[in-house]
């Protein structure tokens with residue numbers, strides 16, 4: 001199973017947009033290289049993450065109101081063998097919360113904001129290529145949604161501790177992983193698309209359209225792009241969001257991943273792009289809903305649920 005790799009420096013834009021559409025259709029996950037985000041930007045956020053997760057449990061708990069979580073994923077009883085920081089990508093929020101997360105807040109917020117800028121740039125480039133490859137007239141129909149100042153995009157830094165290295169009596173977050181522990185359960189990402197990068201520890205798996213799990217190989221200097229639920233709707237199911245999970249099999253080194261979830265504003269209407277709908281052969285497969293409606297539905301669901309089902313039109 002070879003995940004497509006797309007070279008963003010390719011000069012032939014028509015060919016590039018074709019490759020992006022094909023990868024979204026066939027896999028829903030692909031790698032991008034020559035993305036223009038410097039190694040320094042990536043290593044700085046990685047260092048800040050490592051420094052934060054190495055703090056004592058009581059220090060990390062102080063960051064709970066600012067996005068720190070341990071094991072609990074969402075609010076409906078889902079758990080994983082990880083710790084994380086999850087926050088909105090809005091620079092004001094990041095600079096305020098940095099004071100409670102780091103001992104050097106300016107350096108911390110600088111590293112986070114620079115990474116967000118880079119990941120958002122990659123997301124916009126991919127979305128412009130998607131729109132072009134799909135023949136949509138409004139050239140910025142999707143990138144403008146995540147460029148919106150009110151965009152609900154998120155950044156998540158995940159840390160999967162190595163196994164057998166921490167004493168669970170001293171640290172309630174110690175996991176004592178054994179091989180093949182579920183680090184992060186099966187799910188699709190709800191947003192438009194996710195730009196992710198992880199260190200050299202394997203663990204991420206995704207499914208093919210036939211439901212066969214395959215491993216996503218580590219490539220710490222490059223990004224993987226994941227099609228989210230909202231893009232499934234915008235493309236009227238020409239693309240489907242990819243289900244993925246993390247299985248922890250490495251017992252010596254922590255796994256870290258950094259996810260940029262590109263989302264529209266709360267009041268944005270999530271509905272197929274006009275060019276994706278051609279009744280009677282290809283009617284809209286979704287009732288229009290706002291991102292706010294979808295967020296409400298998603299927070300009332302479990303991680304692995306198919307959250308789009310209630311929004312589907314049954315055309316038969």
Ligand SMILES: C=C1C[C@]23C[C@@]1(O)CC[C@H]2[C@@]12CCC[C@@](C)(C(=O)O1)[C@H]2[C@@H]3C(=O)O
Pocket residue numbers: 073074075076078086154156187188189190191261298299300301302303
């Ligand atoms: C169980 C949940 C966690 C989640 C919100 C949800 O109710 C369902 C979707 C989950 C997910 C998966 C991708 C990343 C994430 C941040 C997101 O937007 O949706 C998480 C949410 C979370 O961790 O809070």
Ligand SMILES: O=C(O)CCC(=O)C(=O)O
Pocket residue numbers: 156158184189198204244245246256257259
């Ligand atoms: O850690 C990973 O590689 C994936 C995590 C993930 O899927 C998520 O945070 O939504």
Ligand SMILES: [Fe+2]
Pocket residue numbers: 187188189244
């Ligand atoms: Fe995910």
